[in-house]
Amino acid sequence: MTTTTNLRVDSYLTGVAAALDDLPRGDREDLLEEVREHLDDLAHESDAPLTVRLGEPEAYAAELRASAGLPPRGRASRASVTRTLGSARDALLAQSWVRPVLGFLISVRPLWWVARAWLLVSAVVLVQWGSWGAWSTRLPLVPHVGSGLTGALVVLVVAVASVQVGRHGWGVRARRALIGVNAVLVVAAIPVLASLSDATERTVMQPNTTVQYVTEPPQQGTWTRGYRVLNVYPYDANGHLLTDVRLYDDLGRPLDLQLGQDPNRRAVFDRTGQPATNAFPLRYFEPGTRVVANPSAGPQVVVPPLVPQPMTASATPQASATSTASATP
Known part of the structure; x- marks a missing residue:
């Protein structure tokens, strides 16, 4: 009788374990240990099949998940990944150097709020106009939006909006969306900075120490001030x-x-x-x-109209001196 009971319990428990195989090992073993004691008691009370008294192992496993507060099958994997990432995060935060670094990054967040506004405007201008003509020739680092001054004003307006977004307390979903936007802008910084480097590739130093940024003209067509003629x-x-x-x-x-x-x-x-x-x-x-x-x-x-100016060749210094000498008594 005991051997038959154990076989019934083992067979049913195997089905339950198969339905819980997506759970972390610790959670699964705790559930199966509690279930085995309950199944042993039921098997000693009656010879009726456990499937008749408890239902199919899969259905019974689903009830166990719900009673233990665990996610349904299919969501457990994501929950396991979330827990794993949470454990990794906690382990990282336990390092002595992490918190000072995080404190510094938090203190300079306003700089990022302004920088991402510049990146956003620059990326949009770069996509619309391409590398040539995307930057102001008079205002270095400023995207060309009709003119350098207009570009600076657009960046300023977007920067104010970006700072307000950064100061606002958002919900979980909004914060995740904002993290995604920040990640996209960080990736966009690569082509934006490459374009800016190309636009200011050659620098000419004038005698008065002023710096003039000279962009390399394209191979085709005629261009002036960043626009094709x-x-x-x-x-x-x-x-x-x-x-x-x-x-x-x-x-x-x-x-x-x-x-x-x-x-x-x-x-x-x-x-x-x-x-x-x-x-x-x-x-x-x-x-x-x-x-x-x-x-x-x-x-x-x-x-x-133009003011007429003489275009005749001026006299040479020698001729001027001779004329002066001849005119002197």
Whole structure:
């Protein structure tokens, strides 16, 4: 009778243990030890199968979890991971050097609140404009948002919001979301700092010790102040817009904006039939026509007339001295 009872208990207990195999070893052994005593008592009281009196081992194991306050099967693994991480955290905090470091990091949190605002704005500008043109040429370290001054104002506004977010007491979910945002910004700091380094790669020291940041121009197109030139509008000394003016660089090469092919761009040819790609300003036909709607259109600028200055060669010092000597009695 005792052997049969033990076999029934062992068989049922094996099924219960299999249903609890996702629990930490200590929790599982404590539950099984208590259950075995209870199963032994039930087996001695009656010869009825334990599955009839208690239900299937899986169902009985689920009841044990609930009564012990343990998570259902499937969530236990996450709970075990959470406990493991908690134990690791406690062990780390027990180290003598950890708390001073944490105290220092907490004291400099406001610096991070400002830094993450700068990172956020810089990352958005970098994604939108690319490395070239993402930074102000007049205000170092400031992202170019229309202008350097506007970029500085945007960073200031976002920094105020970031500080307010850091000072606010958030719930658990909000804190986790904020940690995720901080982690993304830390990763974004790599391309942002790389772009900033490229934009200020060459530094020219002037005689008056001022520093001028010179960005390396791209290989294609014509650029000025971080923007690509899409057209050129020449004006004469009286401030009148000129048309079909051919421009060359210092080596006599035709100025080419390298804008690629555009069937709507008005083409200009010289007398030999060769296209004059350096004739400015460029004009465009209305879509589907060969008509330029406004041939005299120009940028919205006021061009004041120039003050004439003499352009004749000045006399050499020797000639000046000779003339002076001849004029002296």
